[in-house]
Amino acid sequence: MGCGERLGQLVQRLRRRRGARSPxxxxxxxxxxxxxxxxxxxxxxxSTWWDQSxxxxxxxxxxxxxxxxxxxxxxxxxxxxxxxxxxxxxxxxxxSTWWDQSxxxxxxxxxxxxxxxxTSPxxxxxxxxxxxxxxxxxxxxxxxSTWWDQSEAVRVHVKVLxxxxxxxxxxxxxxxxxxxxxxxxxVVIASEETLNLPLLNDLDVGTCVVGSTTAEQNDLFGxxxxxxxxxxxxxxLRSTVPPLNGCAAHPDGRPAAVITSVAxxxxxxxxxGHVLGLVHVNDNDRLMTGxxxxxxTNPPPDLIQSEINTMIASPLTx
Amino acid sequence: xxxxxxxxxxxxxxxxxxxxxxxALGPGALPQLQALVAEDEPRIASKAAYLAGLIxxxxxxxxxxxxxxxxxxxxxxxxxxxxxxxxxxHAVSVTSQxxxxxxxxxRIRAMKSAAAIDxxxxxxxxxTMSEQDKDPHVRSYATGAYQKMRQQ
Ligand SMILES: [Zn+2]
Numbered sequence: 001m002g003c004g005e006r007l008g009q010l011v012q013r014l015r016r017r018r019g020a021r022s023p024x025x026x027x028x029x030x031x032x033x034x035x036x037x038x039x040x041x042x043x044x045x046x047s048t049w050w051d052q053s054x055x056x057x058x059x060x061x062x063x064x065x066x067x068x069x070x071x072x073x074x075x076x077x078x079x080x081x082x083x084x085x086x087x088x089x090x091x092x093x094x095x096s097t098w099w100d101q102s103x104x105x106x107x108x109x110x111x112x113x114x115x116x117x118x119t120s121p122x123x124x125x126x127x128x129x130x131x132x133x134x135x136x137x138x139x140x141x142x143x144x145s146t147w148w149d150q151s152e153a154v155r156v157h158v159k160v161l162x163x164x165x166x167x168x169x170x171x172x173x174x175x176x177x178x179x180x181x182x183x184x185x186x187v188v189i190a191s192e193e194t195l196n197l198p199l200l201n202d203l204d205v206g207t208c209v210v211g212s213t214t215a216e217q218n219d220l221f222g223x224x225x226x227x228x229x230x231x232x233x234x235x236x237l238r239s240t241v242p243p244l245n246g247c248a249a250h251p252d253g254r255p256a257a258v259i260t261s262v263a264x265x266x267x268x269x270x271x272x273g274h275v276l277g278l279v280h281v282n283d284n285d286r287l288m289t290g291x292x293x294x295x296x297t298n299p300p301p302d303l304i305q306s307e308i309n310t311m312i313a314s315p316l317t318x
Numbered sequence: 319x320x321x322x323x324x325x326x327x328x329x330x331x332x333x334x335x336x337x338x339x340x341x342a343l344g345p346g347a348l349p350q351l352q353a354l355v356a357e358d359e360p361r362i363a364s365k366a367a368y369l370a371g372l373i374x375x376x377x378x379x380x381x382x383x384x385x386x387x388x389x390x391x392x393x394x395x396x397x398x399x400x401x402x403x404x405x406x407x408h409a410v411s412v413t414s415q416x417x418x419x420x421x422x423x424x425r426i427r428a429m430k431s432a433a434a435i436d437x438x439x440x441x442x443x444x445x446t447m448s449e450q451d452k453d454p455h456v457r458s459y460a461t462g463a464y465q466k467m468r469q470q
Contacts, residue, residue, distance in 0.1 A: 074392040199459060238395070241399040245361070247333060292330045
């Protein structure tokens with residue numbers, strides 16, 4: 001048996017094994033880094049990575065994700081600081097999540113209501129860093145496609161006077177991202193800064209009405225390091241006087257909101273919604289409910305088309 | 319009369335209009351507000367305490383005083399702010415207590431109320447705090463606030 005022949009047999013054998021098991025997907029975001037993805041024997045989606053500086057790390061479950069054994073997870077790096085993953089879930093629906101250098105892993109979400117036969121791989125391609133096209137064989141055997149385009153984004157600068165105590169800042173940010181991403185608006189955390197301002201940590205917000213601000217609000221909102229005129233500054237503080245979960249009243253030309261330590265997962269998205277021009281509604285399925293975002297009944301809460309139009313028309317989205 | 323759950327629902331909003339709510343609910347809601355402060359959930363108790371202060375009648379001062387003893391900083395901050403809305407004698411007593419709070423932010427908020435209450439005993443406390451408080455932010459704020467009180 002020649003050497004070439006033996007190699008051929010080995011490849012055949014490896015191919016058969018690969019067929020019986022879950023394929024491993026590898027992606028290089030940059031020349032010194034590798035990310036691997038696989039569906040484990042327990043049906044959970046796992047990842048590990050190798051970096052020139054630290055070597056291999058332990059496998060970890062990606063955002064609680066699961067898929068049928070043998071499902072291929074496809075991964076794409078639109079830019080060196082971002083990964084998008086796609087997989088057909090155990091319910092045959094098409095799921096995606098992403099990792100971003102600034103925020104880590106997001107929750108899995110169903111892509112535009114898409115479904116595919118169990119274990120069908122989804123093929124993504126990025127023609128440019130702000131555009132994705134997806135292709136898949138649907139449950140009816142026909143080939144389907146959809147696309148994502150980063151057409152709108154809102155830039156947020158996080159200023160921390162006090163960390164929240166009930167819901168973490170990371171979770172509030174993620175919850176806002178989930179709702180805004182659902183309507184095609186990317187939430188970019190442009191900067192983070194700690195502010196040591198003990199006199200403003202329990203902020204006098206007066207009546208918290210649009211266009212009317214207190215001396216303390218004016219003082220706080222003067223701290224706009226790194227922020228452009230059309231960027232939103234979100235200040236995390238201990239409490240307001242009177243006690244609110246958050247307040248979006250801000251002086252002209254300084255788009256900003258405050259979030260208190262007792263805020264809900266949705267308060268940040270809600271207050272930024274006010275900054276983008278949205279008003280209260282009487283519906284606890286929606287982000288802009290005036291009945292308190294702690295009482296939201298169908299997380300993630302909805303934004304309706306007229307609200308999306310208002311947000312996109314705001315000079316603060318671009 | 320509003321039930322406990324109705325009052326809780328009214329105050330469990332991201333933003334609320336306290337003066338409007340104080341008018342709408344009135345002193346009849348004080349037993350519910352007292353129960354909500356006693357429940358000790360910081361988000362609800364702080365709002366209930368502040369609303370009680372704004373209603374200001376009846377035993378509102380007892381409710382604010384209970385909030386002033388809360389283990390949660392945010393509830394004591396709300397009590398410090400609500401104190402300034404109470405009738406003078408109660409305002410002085412709750413504020414005086416919170417000027418000695420262990421947490422610097424609560425003392426700062428109590429000083430803001432003390433400045434609004436305008437009472438010689440509180441002014442004297444502010445003078446002492448401007449010299450002796452262990453927190454430099456508190457000392458510095460007390461110095462400015464005491465000078466303003468003297469000019470009034
Ligand atoms: Zn609101």
